[in-house]
Structures are given as C-alpha cells and as structure tokens.
Amino acid sequence: MKKSLLAFVLVCAVCAVWAVAQEPAAQQPASPAAQPQAQSQPSAPAQQKKEIKDPAEYNAYVNAMGQANPAQKAQALEAFLQTYPNSVMKEDALELLMAAYQQAGDAQKTLDAASRVLQANPNNVRALALLAYSYRAMASAGGPQMQDNLAKAQQYGQQGLQALQTMKKPDNMTDADFTKFHNETGAIFDGAVGFAALQAKDYAAAQKEFQEAVSWESQPNIADIYPLATADLEAKPLNPQGFWYVVKAAMLAQGPGQQQILDYGKKKYIRYHNSEEGWAEIVAQAKASPNINPPAGFTVTQYIPPSPAEQAADLVKTKPPAQMSFAEWELVLSSGNQQAADTVWNAIKSKSVKLGANVISATATSVQLAGSADDFDDKKADITLTMGKPIPARLTPQVGALMQFQGTLTSYTPTPFMMTMTEGVLLDKNGNPASTAAPAHHPTTTHHPTH
Numbered sequence: 001m002k003k004s005l006l007a008f009v010l011v012c013a014v015c016a017v018w019a020v021a022q023e024p025a026a027q028q029p030a031s032p033a034a035q036p037q038a039q040s041q042p043s044a045p046a047q048q049k050k051e052i053k054d055p056a057e058y059n060a061y062v063n064a065m066g067q068a069n070p071a072q073k074a075q076a077l078e079a080f081l082q083t084y085p086n087s088v089m090k091e092d093a094l095e096l097l098m099a100a101y102q103q104a105g106d107a108q109k110t111l112d113a114a115s116r117v118l119q120a121n122p123n124n125v126r127a128l129a130l131l132a133y134s135y136r137a138m139a140s141a142g143g144p145q146m147q148d149n150l151a152k153a154q155q156y157g158q159q160g161l162q163a164l165q166t167m168k169k170p171d172n173m174t175d176a177d178f179t180k181f182h183n184e185t186g187a188i189f190d191g192a193v194g195f196a197a198l199q200a201k202d203y204a205a206a207q208k209e210f211q212e213a214v215s216w217e218s219q220p221n222i223a224d225i226y227p228l229a230t231a232d233l234e235a236k237p238l239n240p241q242g243f244w245y246v247v248k249a250a251m252l253a254q255g256p257g258q259q260q261i262l263d264y265g266k267k268k269y270i271r272y273h274n275s276e277e278g279w280a281e282i283v284a285q286a287k288a289s290p291n292i293n294p295p296a297g298f299t300v301t302q303y304i305p306p307s308p309a310e311q312a313a314d315l316v317k318t319k320p321p322a323q324m325s326f327a328e329w330e331l332v333l334s335s336g337n338q339q340a341a342d343t344v345w346n347a348i349k350s351k352s353v354k355l356g357a358n359v360i361s362a363t364a365t366s367v368q369l370a371g372s373a374d375d376f377d378d379k380k381a382d383i384t385l386t387m388g389k390p391i392p393a394r395l396t397p398q399v400g401a402l403m404q405f406q407g408t409l410t411s412y413t414p415t416p417f418m419m420t421m422t423e424g425v426l427l428d429k430n431g432n433p434a435s436t437a438a439p440a441h442h443p444t445t446t447h448h449p450t451h
Helices: 004-009 055-065 070-083 088-102 109-122 125-140 148-166 174-199 202-214 222-234 241-252 254-272 279-288 308-319 327-334 338-348 373-377
Strands: 350-360 365-368 385-386 402-413 418-425
Touching: 055 070, 055 088, 055 125, 070 088, 088 109, 088 125, 088 308, 109 125, 125 148, 125 174, 174 202, 202 222, 202 365, 222 241, 222 254, 222 373, 241 254, 254 279, 308 327, 308 338, 327 338, 327 418, 365 402
Parallel strands: 385 418
Antiparallel strands: 350 365, 350 402, 365 385, 402 418
C-alpha cells in the first residue's frame, strides 16, 4: 500500500481514538510484594470501566502506552499482547497497536492490526473505519487487486454502518466528541460503500451513499462530493443536482484538476440542456453559496429533442428533397411520418444520383454501403447497390473505403432502413465513370546485340 494512504489519521482526526488514551484502572499495591485486591463496582455507570488486577500486567500496559517512539510502542504492545493474550485490555491494546503502526508508517502492519482488533470485537468502529478507508484508497489507485480491494471496502463499509447503529457513548467522551466521531466514521463507511457502487455503475446506490457521506461531514470533502456529482451526472435519468455538486467539487480541486472538473460538468450540462445558456449562472451561484447542498427547488430544464417524425416534418418544409443529403433522406424515410416520407420518395425515386459511401462488403455484382456516419460507425449497411456491369477484380473496392458511385434509386424499406439502388457505376475522383477496360498489353520487343 502506498504511503499516501496513511493520510488517514487514526488517532487525532478522522477516527478520534479516545478510549485507548485512557489509563486502565488498577489496584495500586502498598508495596511491590502486595497482591491486588478486588475493586468494588462503581454506582450505576453507563459502561463498566476496565480494570487490570495484576500489577505486572498493569505496569506492562502502562509502559507500552508511555512509549513516545511509534516503533518502540508497537514493539512493547506486541510483547504485552503475547504475554497477556487474554487481558481485559486486549482490544484497547490492539487499537493502540493499530495507531502505533500507522504513526510508524507501516501500512501492512496497520491493516493487520486492524484485522486483529476485529477478531477481538467485530463491531470495533475505529478498526472498521480504518479498513474501509484504506481499501477504498487502494481500490482508487487501480492495479490487479482493484476488484478485491473494492469488495473489501464495501464489506467493511457496510459492517461499519451496522456497528454505528449499536455503538454507545463511553463515559469519558463528551457528547460533542461522540457526535463528531460518529459522523466522521459514518462518512467513511458511506463513502466506501458508495465508491464500490460507483465503480459497478450502480448509480442509484452510489447517489444514496455519497449523499449520506456528504451529509455526515462537517467540512466539504472532494473525495465524496465529486463522486456524488459523477453518480448524479452519469445516471439515467441524469440528476440535475449533479451540476451543483460538480461546481462545488471543482472549488475544492487543486491545479488543472479544477478546470477539468468544470469542463466535465459543462459538457454534461450542454448535452442535457442543449446549450450552455445558464451554466455560468449555476457556477456563480454555487461558488457564492456557503452551502454544500443546492438550494431547495434547484433544477435544470432538460432539452427534449423533437421526435424523428417532427424532425422529418420540419426538414421537408425547409429543404427540397433534391438538396438533402443521404442521411437526411434516411431520417425522413425511416421517421414514421408517412406524409413526409411520401413527399421525399416521390421526388427522388427512379432518379439517377451520384453518392459517396463507405464499403461494408463488396462482390463483382453487388456492394453493401453505409451512406450515413452513424451506420458506418456501427458497421451497418444502409445501401444495397446492384452494379450495371460486373466490377473487374482489380477495381473491387476495399471494405471501409470511401466509394464514389452512381446509381438509380429503386426502392427502400424504412425499418431497418435500407435503400436499394440499381444500375450502379463506379466513379473516379472527378465524378466520371471509372474505366473498367483491361489495361492494354503491348508486344515485347527483343533487342539483339549488333556484331
């Protein structure tokens, strides 16, 4: 795991590890030889305080806690856990070990320690948060283990959300600190589950999880806001709130990433709205607002393109059939608007026309062609051309090549669209019939040397 993953500050920030900093209760002996005595129960506590009864165990634990050097602290904690594997402080010691390895920069041992915490307590929120965060970060880095890391991020995220539901506030934690801890770990868990959903293109689930993650956070976090924008803008149907979040994400980005995020949002906006009108206003509004979430009623009007039948009607009103391109003929004839189709077909049928189209397949007597760009991209023929004379082998057009030809418009089928043309003639680059005559063969003259 890359060292950058250790930006997850286990002790002081995101996870606010509070319990491990508390020294356990112990019966202090009157002299080194004295035996520990049972401690009476406190009166009705919210949680029973952990107590080490063996002075040697107590001293070993306190000594390990007191190590300032993270590597030495980890070593002392490992020794404590080996000597006292069933200690009442086992879970706390493992949490401290997890923190020590994290501070020492040992990523793998940090994850291993977190897994050991879960063996002691499957609902330990701090260990679950570290694992969910770390595996999400590793998955975002890609690599051959990406799918496995995604699965683990999702697993620990879901497990963490379950654990939060039953987590109780300790006596030694203030309400404010507990709320902060709860919300920040909740954001980690929802973010991990949302990231796995986004990678699986489950945009509805990703929207839900990232919206929850953003709602938990007290400070804007691009790691959740930008994926939320992506989930909104890639969903079908698109969620217009994504335009607000993409601007907010750009505001948090650094360097060229800021403009790249804005360009992505603008491109999606133009496709959705059919123009960039209003985009600048959204950018300005989002930048001026102190709120992460869009204001109530925020929306963007979606452009609904006219139906093919409506497009056909408009086209025949504005353009004579003889001036239309082949793609426009195809649009009208396949639109379902029979009146518009009849208008165009009656004007062009039986006409001999010159066209250029891309070859899908070819024989000496027949060529399958794509006359529109969409059909060429799909490698689908929309013209069947029957040649007036067989094409010589040397002139047979290559698949994918642009072929210039002349043919007579004979018939068509609207769905799937196919135009049938006959009396096909190959044309040269000047639009003239290509010569199909075989090249002339001249007799070979043998020159004999003169003696």
